[in-house]
Structure formats: structure tokens, C-alpha cells
Amino acid sequence: MARWSNNLTACINLCSLMLGLSILTVAITMHERPVSSCHKLLILPCARLGSVLAVVSLFGLLGSCCRSPFLLWIYLFFYIIVIFVMIVGIVLWAVITIKGSVRLDVGQEYRMAEFASWFKDHVFGMTDWSEIRQCMMDRDLCLMDSSVQHKFYSIPQLQHSCCKLPKWCLTDKNNASIPDCKTWKNEPDKMCYYCNACTGGFLQQLSQLWQKLFPGYVALFVLVMVVFVLGSRAFQQHKADHYQKVFYATKA
Numbered sequence: 001m002a003r004w005s006n007n008l009t010a011c012i013n014l015c016s017l018m019l020g021l022s023i024l025t026v027a028i029t030m031h032e033r034p035v036s037s038c039h040k041l042l043i044l045p046c047a048r049l050g051s052v053l054a055v056v057s058l059f060g061l062l063g064s065c066c067r068s069p070f071l072l073w074i075y076l077f078f079y080i081i082v083i084f085v086m087i088v089g090i091v092l093w094a095v096i097t098i099k100g101s102v103r104l105d106v107g108q109e110y111r112m113a114e115f116a117s118w119f120k121d122h123v124f125g126m127t128d129w130s131e132i133r134q135c136m137m138d139r140d141l142c143l144m145d146s147s148v149q150h151k152f153y154s155i156p157q158l159q160h161s162c163c164k165l166p167k168w169c170l171t172d173k174n175n176a177s178i179p180d181c182k183t184w185k186n187e188p189d190k191m192c193y194y195c196n197a198c199t200g201g202f203l204q205q206l207s208q209l210w211q212k213l214f215p216g217y218v219a220l221f222v223l224v225m226v227v228f229v230l231g232s233r234a235f236q237q238h239k240a241d242h243y244q245k246v247f248y249a250t251k252a
Contacts, residue, residue: 006064013060013075020057024050038135056082064234072235079228081204085222093214115198132202133193136162142191161201163191 027046030039055077063071142163144155169181180195192198 002236005230006067006237009227009230009234010064012230013057013064017057017061020050020053020055022050024054026050035160036133036135037121037138041135058229063238067238069239073233076228076235078230079224079231083221084222084223086217087185089217090221093210093217126196129199130154132196137189137193140188140201142188158201158205161204162198163194165192166195166197181249 023046027043027050030043030046056075059071059075059078062068063073063075088241134193136158139153141158144159165184166178169178180192183195184190184192187191
């Protein structure tokens with residue numbers, strides 16, 4: 001059983017190492033070659049994911065092949081951090097769902113105040129909002145066919161949030177005090193891209209996407225736990241073998 005878990009751990013980490021290097025190669029290629037503003041958004045996440053995956057997999061592969069308890073300990077420590085982060089993600093998903101922020105009503109504007117501060121800080125801490133806005137402008141979001149259905153996002157909702165004059169500007173008598181009413185311009189490169197409603201609509205799309213991807217996230221969490229258990233089994237066996245060798249060496 002120990003040898004089987006060690007060999008399987010080595011195979012899994014070899015595959016994940018190749019995957020991590022492939023993702024890192026894609027990130028480097030996009031960085032070196034001229035790409036669209038939308039593709040630029042993928043460079044940093046791909047570089048981070050590829051680097052972490054490659055480093056962790058390398059520790060696991062070397063620990064399994066060299067039968068090193070120390071390297072496997074570092075490998076398992078990384079996995080403990082990953083498991084903790086994924087559990088936090090599950091808790092945050094529950095918070096978003098319970099608060100009812102995961103809803104999608106075409107024609108509904110979403111104000112920034114509707115979203116929790118930690119959610120906004122986390123999203124815009126990873127990516128500059130100006131880059132996301134530039135991506136939507138380069139793709140001519142406001143000219144896209146709203147009848148086309150996409151699996152992970154809603155074009156009509158984004159168009160309503162980022163292209164049209166917010167409805168409260170038409171109904172609120174004190175609309176002069178509302179920043180979005182002054183920000184909106186009937187120009188292709190302006191529209192409501194700089195409005196808070198556009199930012200709120202984008203955040204709503206992310207929360208809805210998170211809800212759709214959650215089953216896959218849970219499946220990934222189960223897979224991570226299985227790999228962690230296999231690595232723990234290999235670590236325990238190599239640790240026992242190490243102490244056994246030390247015992248016989250001192251006895252001799």
C-alpha cells in the first residue's frame with residue numbers, strides 16, 4: 001500500500017508539474033507577444049497559478065522519487081495551505097449565497113454599496129479595474145448582439161450596467177447629485193463604462209459565475225483531499241523507513 005501510494009503520488013505530481021510548466025509557458029508567451037487587453041488580464045493569474053503548481057509539484061515529485069520525508073513535509077505543508085484557502089472559499093460562497101447577492105436580473109442596476117467590502121477588495125486587489133474596463137471597451141461590449149447566450153456571463157446585463165443611462169437618473173429628481181448621471185456620455189468610448197453601476201454589474205457577474213463554478217470547485221476540493229491523503233501516506237512510510245535505517249545504523 002505504501003509503495004502504491006508513493007508511486008501514485010509521483011505520477012500525479014509529474015502530471016501536475018507538466019501542467020504547471022505549460023501554464024507558465026502560456027503566460028510568458030502572452031507577455032512577450034502583443035496581445036489584446038483582454039488577454040493581458042490572464043497573464044498574471046496564469047503566471048501565479050503555473051508557478052505555484054510547478055513548485056509544489058516539484059517538491060512532491062522529488063520527495064516521492066528520492067524518498068525524502070523532508071521534501072514531502074514541505075509538499076504537504078503547501079497542500080494544507082491550499083486546503084485552508086479552499087475551505088475559506090466555500091465559506092465565502094455560503095456567505096454570498098445567504099446574503100442573496102447571487103442574483104441576476106436584466107434591467108437591474110447594482111450599486112457598489114450592495115457588495116461586501118471584502119468581496120470588492122478581493123476582486124480589485126487581483127486585477128486593476130481599469131484593465132477590465134479597457135477589455136470591455138476593446139471588445140465593443142455595447143455593440144454586441146444581446147441575443148447571443150453565453151454560459152458564464154450575461155451580455156444584456158453587462159450592457160445594461162455599462163452602456164445605458166442608469167434608470168435612477170430618469171426617476172430621481174435629485175439626479176444631479178448622483179455621480180453616474182454626470183458620468184454617462186453617449187459616446188462609444190465613454191457610455192457608462194466609468195459609472196459605479198458598471199462596476200457593480202461586473203461584480204454581480206462574478207458572483208453569478210462563482211455560483212455556476214461551485215460544483216466544479218467542490219469536485220476539485222475532493223481531488224485535492226485525495227492527493228493530500230496519498231501524500232500523507234507516502235510521507236508516513238518514508239518517515240518510518242528513515243527512522244528504521246537510523247535505528248539499524250546506530251545498532252550496528
